Amino acid sequence: xxxxxxxxxxxxxxxxxxxxxxxxxLQMRVPGGYVSAEMLEIVKHISETWGxxxxxxxxxxxxxxxxxxxxDVPAVNxxxxxxxxxxxxxxxxxxxDLIAGEKVGWNPKAGYPTIGxxxxxxxxxNYHCVCGNVNTFELARKIExxxxxxxxxxxxxxSGCPNDCNKAHLCDFGIIGVAEMExxxxxxxxxxLCARTCEKGSTRVLTLNEETGKIEKDTCCxxxxxxxxxxxxxxxxxxxxxxxxxxxxxxxxxxxxxxxGKMFLNWASEDVVLSVLKNWQNFSAWVMxxxxxxxxxxxxxxxxxxxxxxxxxxxxxxLNPECLVAEDIYWHETxxxxxxxxxxxxxHHTAGPQDKK
Amino acid sequence: MSYRLTQNEADAVFAELxxxxxxYAPHRHVCAGRYSDDDIVKYDKVESLSDVEYKKKSDYPMKxxxxxxxxxxxxxxxxxxxxxxxxxxxxxxxxxxCDINAQKIQARIYAGNGGFxxxxxxxxxxxxxxxxxxxEGGDDNCFCVSMHTNKTDNYSLAVKFHEDGSLFVKxxxxxxxxxxxxxxxxxxxxxxxxxxxxxxxxxxxxxHETLNKLKAHPMWNEFNxxxxxxxxxxxxxxxxxxxxxxxxxxxxxxxxxxRRRIESSCQVDGYTTVAGGISYRKxxxxxxxxxMLHKFHDYKERFVDSDMCVGCGRCTARCPQFIxxxxxxxxxxxxxxxxxxxxx
Ligand code: SF4
Ligand code: SF4
Ligand code: SF4
Ligand code: SF4
Ligand code: SF4
Numbered sequence: 001x002x003x004x005x006x007x008x009x010x011x012x013x014x015x016x017x018x019x020x021x022x023x024x025x026l027q028m029r030v031p032g033g034y035v036s037a038e039m040l041e042i043v044k045h046i047s048e049t050w051g052x053x054x055x056x057x058x059x060x061x062x063x064x065x066x067x068x069x070x071x072d073v074p075a076v077n078x079x080x081x082x083x084x085x086x087x088x089x090x091x092x093x094x095x096x097d098l099i100a101g102e103k104v105g106w107n108p109k110a111g112y113p114t115i116g117x118x119x120x121x122x123x124x125x126n127y128h129c130v131c132g133n134v135n136t137f138e139l140a141r142k143i144e145x146x147x148x149x150x151x152x153x154x155x156x157x158x159s160g161c162p163n164d165c166n167k168a169h170l171c172d173f174g175i176i177g178v179a180e181m182e183x184x185x186x187x188x189x190x191x192x193l194c195a196r197t198c199e200k201g202s203t204r205v206l207t208l209n210e211e212t213g214k215i216e217k218d219t220c221c222x223x224x225x226x227x228x229x230x231x232x233x234x235x236x237x238x239x240x241x242x243x244x245x246x247x248x249x250x251x252x253x254x255x256x257x258x259x260x261g262k263m264f265l266n267w268a269s270e271d272v273v274l275s276v277l278k279n280w281q282n283f284s285a286w287v288m289x290x291x292x293x294x295x296x297x298x299x300x301x302x303x304x305x306x307x308x309x310x311x312x313x314x315x316x317x318x319l320n321p322e323c324l325v326a327e328d329i330y331w332h333e334t335x336x337x338x339x340x341x342x343x344x345x346x347x348h349h350t351a352g353p354q355d356k357k
Numbered sequence: 358m359s360y361r362l363t364q365n366e367a368d369a370v371f372a373e374l375x376x377x378x379x380x381y382a383p384h385r386h387v388c389a390g391r392y393s394d395d396d397i398v399k400y401d402k403v404e405s406l407s408d409v410e411y412k413k414k415s416d417y418p419m420k421x422x423x424x425x426x427x428x429x430x431x432x433x434x435x436x437x438x439x440x441x442x443x444x445x446x447x448x449x450x451x452x453x454x455c456d457i458n459a460q461k462i463q464a465r466i467y468a469g470n471g472g473f474x475x476x477x478x479x480x481x482x483x484x485x486x487x488x489x490x491x492x493e494g495g496d497d498n499c500f501c502v503s504m505h506t507n508k509t510d511n512y513s514l515a516v517k518f519h520e521d522g523s524l525f526v527k528x529x530x531x532x533x534x535x536x537x538x539x540x541x542x543x544x545x546x547x548x549x550x551x552x553x554x555x556x557x558x559x560x561x562x563x564x565h566e567t568l569n570k571l572k573a574h575p576m577w578n579e580f581n582x583x584x585x586x587x588x589x590x591x592x593x594x595x596x597x598x599x600x601x602x603x604x605x606x607x608x609x610x611x612x613x614x615x616r617r618r619i620e621s622s623c624q625v626d627g628y629t630t631v632a633g634g635i636s637y638r639k640x641x642x643x644x645x646x647x648x649m650l651h652k653f654h655d656y657k658e659r660f661v662d663s664d665m666c667v668g669c670g671r672c673t674a675r676c677p678q679f680i681x682x683x684x685x686x687x688x689x690x691x692x693x694x695x696x697x698x699x700x701x
C-alpha cells in the first residue's frame with residue numbers, strides 16, 4: 001500500500017504506528033486507571049467498528065485499540081469526542097483549550113491534541129485496598145489538568161501506600177500515599193502485634209518495651225504504611241486525618257540507563273504535591289531550551305542536575321511543616337555499556353537556555 | 358415525665374448537667390478506623406450534645422468508661438502502697454440497651470464472683486447513671502432480641518434524637534426533674550428494638566458428656582487456619598472482663614512504681630502462659646473453643662439466668678478475618694446435633 005503518512009503528527013494525536021503500514025493503535029487516556037464502566041461501551045464501539053475487535057490494557061493503564069486504518073482516523077477522532085469530554089473535561093476538569101497552559105483552542109472532533117504528558121497510572125488505593133492510605137484516582141484527576149494537554153512528557157505513577165504496587169519507583173514522578181501514625185498508649189494492651197507486623201512486613205521500627213508494656217518507635221525510619229493501625233485490635237494506632245505523600249523521582253526502565261527512582265519529598269501535603277507539579281512545565285521548558293522533544297522527565301533531571309531541578313520545582317511552593325526535601329540525590333543506575341557516559345564533549349547534551357552561545 | 362426540647366433547650370440542659378456530671382457518649386473519630394478514611398466510634402468524655410454520635414452503634418463498647426483498657430490500681434514504694442484515686446463526680450453515660458444490659462453481666466464477674474469484690478470496678482459503677490439512647494435497630498450484626506437484651510429499665514433519662522436537632526426526653530429518675538422545670542410536658546416513651554435481622558438460638562448442652570464431646574469436636578480446627586488470635590473480638594466485646602496486671606517500675610528503683618491493670622483476652626497469644634512458659638491453650642481453635650464455651654455455656658452454668666453475651670455483634674464487626682460469632686454458634690448447634698445423634 002502506497003501511503004504518505006506523517007507518523008509524528010499521528011503519534012501526537014495518540015495513534016501509534018504498527019508493524020503493518022497504514023495500521024495504527026489508538027491509546028485512550030484513563031487518568032488514575034479508573035473510569036466508569038459505561039466507557040467500555042465506547043471502547044467496544046471503536047474496536048468493533050474501526051479496530052480489530054479487541055483491546056489491550058496499555059502498560060500505562062490506557063485502553064489500546066489495535067488495527068485502526070489510517071483512513072478511519074478522522075471518524076475515530078470524531079467519535080472520541082464523547083469519551084474525551086466525559087473523562088477529561090467532566091471528570092478531571094481539564095481545560096482542553098490549553099496546551100502547557102497556553103490558549104491554543106481544541107477541536108473536539110480532532111481527537112487528543114497531545115500525547116504528553118503520559119497517562120497517569122494508579123493502583124486502586126484506599127477506595128478499595130485495605131492497605132491504602134489515600135484515594136489515588138482522585139489525586140490523579142486533580143493532577144491531570146496540571147500536566148495535560150502538553151507537549152512535555154512526564155510519567156506519573158501513584159501508589160496508595162508504600163507497598164508501591166504501582167511502581168512509583170519506576171517513573172519520572174512517583175507519588176506514594178503515606179500515613180502519619182498516632183499512638184494512644186492508654187488504649188494499648190501491649191500485645192505486640194503491631195511490632196511483629198512491622199518487623200515482618202515493613203521497617204522493624206516498633207518494639208514492645210517489656211518493662212512498660214508499651215510500644216516504642218524509631219520515628220526516623222517509619223515509612224508510613226499504616227500496617228500498625230490495620231492490625232491493632234484496640235485502635236491504639238490511628239492514622240492522622242491529613243493525607244501525606246512521598247515523591248520519588250527519576251525512576252525509569254529503558255535501553256540505556258534503567259534505574260530505581262529516589263526520594264525527593266517525604267511527608268508532603270497534597271497542596272505541596274500539586275504546586276510542585278505546576279512547575280513541571282517550566283522546568284521541562286527550561287531544560288529543553290523551550291523546544292519540547294520526546295524526552296522523559298528522568299532524563300531532564302539528569303541534564304539539569306538535581307539541584308537545578310529542585311530549585312525550579314520548589315519555586316513559589318510553600319512547604320507544609322512536616323515536609324522533608326532531599327538535599328541531594330545519589331542515583332544508582334544500571335549501565336548496560338561500561339563507560340557509556342564518557343564521551344566527546346560535542347556529544348554531551350545541553351540544559352537550559354542556549355541563546356548566549 | 359417527658360418533654361420535647363428544642364436544640365437550644367437541649368444544649369442548655371446539657372450545659373447544666375455538665376456542671377454536676379462527667380458525661381460520656383459514643384463519639385465519632387474521623388479517619389481513625391482500621392482502614393484509611395474509615396471513622397471509628399468509641400466512648401469519650403463529651404462537652405456538648407453535638408459530640409454524641411447517636412446514629413451509628415459504637416465500634417467499641419460502653420464498658421470502656423467503667424473498666425478502661427488501662428488503669429492504675431495502686432502505687433507502691435518499698436513496704437507501703439496507696440490506691441489510685443478517681444474523681445468522685447457522678448457520671449452520666451449515653452448508652453444503648455445492649456451496653457446497659459452488658460453491665461449486669463460484667464458486674465457479676467467483677468463483684469462477688471468467688472467471694473471477692475473488685476473495688477476498682479465498684480467505685481466506678483457506683484458513680485454511673487444512664488441516659489438511654491433510643492436504638493433504631495442497630496445494624497446487621499445485632500442479635501440483642503435473641504439474647505433478650507433489647508430492653509432495659511435501668512436508666513435515669515431516655516432520649517431520642519430528632520433530625521431537626523430537637524430532643525425527646527423521658528425523665529425516669531426524679532433527681533433530674535429540676536433540669537426540665539420550664540419545659541412543657543409531652544407524651545414520649547422510649548421504644549425498644551423488637552426484631553433484628555439476625556436471629557440466633559443458643560444451643561443447649563445437656564450434660565457433661567456432650568460438653569466433652571463438643572470440646573473434642575473437629576469444628577474447632579477450622580479456626581486454626583482462619584483466626585489470627587488478634588483479640589479484636591474480645592476488646593470490642595461489651596461483656597468480656599479479662600485483664601492482666603503489670604508492675605511499672607519508676608526509674609531505676611525496683612521498689613517504687615505502680616500496678617496497672619490492662620485489658621487482655623483469651624484470644625491473644627501468651628494469655629494462658631504460666632511460669633515455666635507452659636501455655637494451656639496454644640492453637641487458635643482451642644482459644645476459640647474456650648471463648649465460645651465461656652460465653653455460651655460456662656457463664657450460664659454459674660449464674661443461671663443469662664449467657665455472657667448481649668448480642669451487640671461488635672465481635673463480628675471488628676474481626677478482620679470475618680469470623681462471625683453467630684455463624685460459629687450455629688456451627689456449635691450443628692455439632693451438638695451430630696453428637697446427640699451419635700454421629701461423632
Ligand atoms: S500500593 Fe498499597 S494501596 Fe495500592 S494496591 Fe498496593 S497495597 Fe493497595
Ligand atoms: S497492636 Fe495495638 S494493642 Fe497491641 S501492642 Fe501494638 S498498639 Fe498496643
Ligand atoms: S460476644 Fe460478641 S455479640 Fe456477644 S456481647 Fe461480646 S461482642 Fe457482643
Ligand atoms: S444490639 Fe440491640 S440495642 Fe445494641 S445496637 Fe444492636 S439493636 Fe441496638
Ligand atoms: S476471631 Fe477474629 S477478631 Fe477474634 S481473635 Fe480471631 S481473628 Fe481476631
